[in-house]
Amino acid sequence: MTDFNPVAAAAHPNRLRIITEALQERLNQDRKWGLQNHPDGTGATADKTRSTKSRTAADKAAADGTLTWKHILQEEVDEAFAETDDGTSALRTELLQVAAVALAWVEALDRRTGIHDAALANIHIVE
Numbered sequence: 001m002t003d004f005n006p007v008a009a010a011a012h013p014n015r016l017r018i019i020t021e022a023l024q025e026r027l028n029q030d031r032k033w034g035l036q037n038h039p040d041g042t043g044a045t046a047d048k049t050r051s052t053k054s055r056t057a058a059d060k061a062a063a064d065g066t067l068t069w070k071h072i073l074q075e076e077v078d079e080a081f082a083e084t085d086d087g088t089s090a091l092r093t094e095l096l097q098v099a100a101v102a103l104a105w106v107e108a109l110d111r112r113t114g115i116h117d118a119a120l121a122n123i124h125i126v127e
């Protein structure tokens with residue numbers, strides 16, 4: 001990562017609130033499940049085929065003006081599933097793209113429902 005600017009990130013308090021909520025969920029997961037180490041299970045031929053189909057569907061929806069968050073997240077999830085931990089950072093990069101799209105979708109939900117910066121004052125991380 002070469003161009004992350006924490007000052008610019010801090011200029012989006014709703015984004016910081018959402019990321020804080022995601023971090024809280026990670027703490028909840030750690031508390032419930034402990035440290036998790038599983039095989040990736042990705043990179044099958046069917047995963048690569050599904051990724052191509054999802055990308056085609058998203059491109060078509062974008063061209064038709066019917067693109068949804070579901071199309072976008074599905075494309076990113078299927079791209080991640082098509083990758084393997086092969087010594088490159090491709091799987092990691094795709095998983096971060098999944099996380100970023102999910103956060104962007106939450107931001108959009110919050111804009112739709114009017115949840116904004118005032119909620120920032122109500123964030124309390126529970127250890």
Ligand SMILES: [Mg+2]
Pocket residue numbers: 075076079080094097
């Ligand atoms: Mg991707």
